[in-house]
Amino acid sequence: MQYDKxxxxxxxxxxxxEKAQ
Structure with a gap:
């Protein structure tokens, strides 16, 4: 499933x- 990368x-x-904010 390379297309998932x-x-x-x-x-x-x-x-x-999101974590940075």
Whole structure:
């Protein structure tokens, strides 16, 4: 499921942004 990687990375980035605030 290589196509999942971009989605996972976006989710991680979004999660990091929410935690940063």
């Amino acid at each position: 971009p989605t996972i990375r976006l989710s991680i980035s979004k999660d990091s942004l």
